[in-house]
Amino acid sequence: MVLYSLTFYLFSSVAVLSALMVISAKNPVHSVLFLILSFVNASGLFVLLGAEFLAMILVVVYVGAVAVLFLFVVMMLDINFVKLREGFLQYLPFGALLGIVLVIELGILFLTDRSSNIYKNQTPLQPIVNEVENTKMIGQILYTEYFYLFQICGIILLVAMIGSITLTLRDKGGVKRQNIDSQNTVDASTAIEKKKVKIGEGI
């Protein structure tokens, strides 16, 4: 139990600290790297909750794919760090206002009697040991009760994918492309042309 709490505090404190560094780091690439650290620690917290499938999906999807593309884009951009700092004071009041509103709302949520009662009755969070693996449990709910929602999510992603492909696809013409099928079907009769050349004239 001691070990459990220790790992919990390790993961959660590193997650919070690295999330803070995401917004305070001067270099955008460092920000993305801290974001990745935060993701990894969040997945560690999922493991502690006994939700190992969610933890692995978080790493595979967010860290393995989404954050790679983030890093890719941020590295390629030529960002002017000085210009980025310029508007800081100008936006500060607005940002601070948003932050304060959010903190107050969260505070109200936790201080109201109804929600605090829920937390009082709960046993401390521990890995739930079940006979059914939680991967199976997720599957059983996802493909029965939430089947239509799941399908709709898939269709939304498909539309987004096709949209981004149509935005970037353009055929300028005049670009030399390799056509592998035509290359593979070449034989001596189609590749070689015999010509009779008259002496002293060329083709």
Add this chain to the structure above:
Amino acid sequence: MTHDILITGLIIIAQILAVVVPVLISVAFLVYAERKVLALIQLRRGPNIVGPFGILQSFADALKLITKENIIPSGSNKIVFILAPIITMVLSLAGWAVIPFAPGWVVSDINVGIMYLFAVSSLGVYGIIMAGWASNSQYPFLGALRSAAQMVSYEVSIGFVIITVLLCVGSLNLSKIVLAQQTVWFAIPLLPMFIIFFISALAETNRLPFDLPEDESTLVAGFFTEYSSASFVLFFLGEYASMILMSSMTVILFLGGWLPPFDVYPLNVVPGVIWFTVKVIFILFLFIWVRGTFPRYRYDQLMRLGWKVFLPFSLLWVVATSGFLVYFDMLPK
């Protein structure tokens, strides 16, 4: 109470060492084997000076590299520059935590073993991207960009291959995946997937014919151009350790892990570890054989193969496999 924690901790550390040390030693012999096999393919002798038949060559090389000066370029981003090789090395060793070498011979027998392996291998790209960016130099940066695109592309088809195997097993636990192959190894009914997985593994570990991130004829040495001495050694060890890791993954998914080819008398008395090792060595030999045989792909050909050939085919095969399993009522319960 604290006494118990101490003992459990010591046992865990001993288990980790029992896996990591043999892996690192086998990396040294893999490098030697690669040079020797390539030499045989090219009708040369290969390393033959240090130790009998040159067998200690890798240790001599490692010693030489570590005693050299570690140069950190002045224009580089120092923290990220130093972190990159460490991350590569750690990730290539972390995957070994879930590999079952024989029944019960596994450091951590978790339910989502295969997902963990997939996650760890998809993180491998960070070491390369960070190295390329932190070096602050053109060639490493180009190498890093190539690698990022390449590894993300081939992960997609690896994911589909894994899904096909999982459909036939009904569990994400690696030991259960091995035990599901007692009647027949998955390499036989799922032969096309086996081939796709092997080729994708070549791309995922940046091996020839897909070693465009380090492409020495155009990019000097790719993402580790600026690295020297011990940090270079870490990249080198990481690359070969992840090669062995991918081979073990292939063996577990398709070649029946620790199981003997036939469950008959002289074969089934051989310990599972021996079978596992023999199979991994076979796959590693294929890696080296491919390197000695095929020319390097051009970058657009590599992308075409990943997105236009492997992805549609593996997607089709997932649909076909699930259809087959449902129609003949063979889904694992």
